[in-house]
Amino acid sequence: xxxxxxxxxxxxxxxxxxxxxxxxxxxxxxxxxxxxxxxxxxxxxxxxxxxxxxxxxxxxxxxxxxxxxxxxxxxxxxxxxxx
Amino acid sequence: xxxxxxxxxxxxxxxxxxxxxxxxxxxxxxxxxxxxxxxxxxxxxxxxxxxxxxxxxxxxxxxxxxxxxxxxxxxxxxxxxxxxxxxxxxxxxxxxxxxxxxxxxxxxxxxxxxxxxxxxxxxxxxxxxxxxxxxxxxxxxxxxxxxxxxxxxxxxxxxxxxxxxxxxxxxxxxxxxxxxxxxxxxxxxxxxxxxxxxxxxxxxxxxxxxxxxxxxxxxxxxxxxxxxxxxxxxxxxxxxxxxxxxxxxxxxxxxxxxxxxxxxxxxxx
Numbered sequence: 419x420x421x422x423x424x425x426x427x428x429x430x431x432x433x434x435x436x437x438x439x440x441x442x443x444x445x446x447x448x449x450x451x452x453x454x455x456x457x458x459x460x461x462x463x464x465x466x467x468x469x470x471x472x473x474x475x476x477x478x479x480x481x482x483x484x485x486x487x488x489x490x491x492x493x494x495x496x497x498x499x500x501x
Numbered sequence: 502x503x504x505x506x507x508x509x510x511x512x513x514x515x516x517x518x519x520x521x522x523x524x525x526x527x528x529x530x531x532x533x534x535x536x537x538x539x540x541x542x543x544x545x546x547x548x549x550x551x552x553x554x555x556x557x558x559x560x561x562x563x564x565x566x567x568x569x570x571x572x573x574x575x576x577x578x579x580x581x582x583x584x585x586x587x588x589x590x591x592x593x594x595x596x597x598x599x600x601x602x603x604x605x606x607x608x609x610x611x612x613x614x615x616x617x618x619x620x621x622x623x624x625x626x627x628x629x630x631x632x633x634x635x636x637x638x639x640x641x642x643x644x645x646x647x648x649x650x651x652x653x654x655x656x657x658x659x660x661x662x663x664x665x666x667x668x669x670x671x672x673x674x675x676x677x678x679x680x681x682x683x684x685x686x687x688x689x690x691x692x693x694x695x696x697x698x699x700x701x702x703x704x705x706x707x708x709x710x711x712x713x714x715x716x717x718x719x720x721x722x723x724x725x726x727x728x729x730x731x732x733x734x735x736x737x738x739x740x741x742x743x744x745x746x747x748x749x750x751x752x753x754x755x756x757x758x759x760x761x762x763x764x765x766x767x768x769x770x
Binding site for chain 2: 431432433434436437439440441443444447448
C-alpha cells in the first residue's frame with residue numbers, strides 16, 4: 419500500500435476482514451467438534467428440570483466451546499413466564 | 502528409536518512436499534539418519550521434488566503387499582548422506598495403504614533411523630489419516646490465507662482425536678506451525694494475515710516462517726530440495742526451521758519487508 423493510499427484511505431484492510439471471518443467460523447467449527455454426549459446431556463437435563471419446572475425442549479441449550487487453554491460448558495435455560 | 506514427524510495441512514498446494522523434502526534434507530545435513538515417506542498414493546510427487554524419480558523401482562505399496570522388501574524400496578538421496586526416500590505408488594489407489602502394513606513399516610524404520618518424516622496428502626481421507634496416525638510431532642504447513650488457516654484448524658482437530666497417541670491416551674502429538682508463502686510487504690499493507698494473526702487463530706507454537714519466493718519453483722524444476730538453494734532466503738529459512746526443531750534458539754528472519762525507496766513508497770509498487 420502506498421502513502422497516497424494511506425492518506426486517501428482508499429484501500430480497505432482485507433487482512434483484518436479475513437481474521438474476523440476466521441475467528442467466527444473457527445469458533446463455530448470447534449464447537450461442532452464438541453463431544454457427542456451433548457444431545458444426551460441436554461435431554462437428561464431437560465428431564466430433571468422438567469420434574470420441577472415445565473420447560474420447553476427448545477428452551478434449553480447446551481454448548482461447549484474452547485476458550486484459550488480451557489473448555490467452557492455453557493448451559494442456557496429459558497424459564498417460562500410466571501403467570 | 503526414531504521420532505515420527507508428519508508434515509500435514511489439510512489444504513493442497515500450501516507446500517507440504519516442498520517442506521517435507523527440505524525439512525528431511527535439513528535433518529540429514531545435521532547428521533541425523535532420516536527417511537522421508539510419500540503417503541500420497543496415486544499422486545506421487547516427493548520423488549520429483551527430491552530429484553530421484555528415475556530411480557524408483559519399488560514403492561511403499563509393494564512393501565505392504567509383500568512384493569518387495571523395505572530395503573529394496575528405500576532410495577538413497579543423492580544430495581546428502583543420511584537421507585532415504587520411500588516413494589509411494591503412482592498406479593494404486595489410497596486403499597492400498599493398510600493400517601497394519603503402515604504400522605509394520607514404521608516399526609521396521611524406527612529401528613534404523615533417527616527421524617521418519619511423513620509427507621501427507623491433502624485432504625482428510627485415508628492417506629492423510631495414515632500419514633498422521635503414528636506421528637510423535639506434526640508440522641502444520643499453513644499459508645496466510647483464509648482457506649488454508651481453516652483447513653489447518655480442521656487437521657489439528659483430527660490429530661488431536663484420531664492419532665495413535667490420542668487413541669492410546671498418551672501424551673498428545675507435539676504440534677508446530679509452519680507459515681509458508683509469507684509476503685511481509687503484503688502483511689504490512691494490511692492485505693495478508695500476519696504471523697500473529699495466524700498464531701492467534703490456530704493457537705499452536707510457531708516453528709518458522711518461509712517467505713514467498715521464486716527459488717521454490719527454481720528448486721522443484723531441478724529436483725533439488727529448497728534447503729540446498731544456497732544463498733536464498735528460503736534455504737536459510739528452512740535451515741532455521743530445522744535448527745529450531747532440534748531445540749536451538751533462532752530469531753525469525755525474512756518476516757519484515759525489504760526497505761524500498763521514497764518514490765516507490767509514495768506511489769506504490
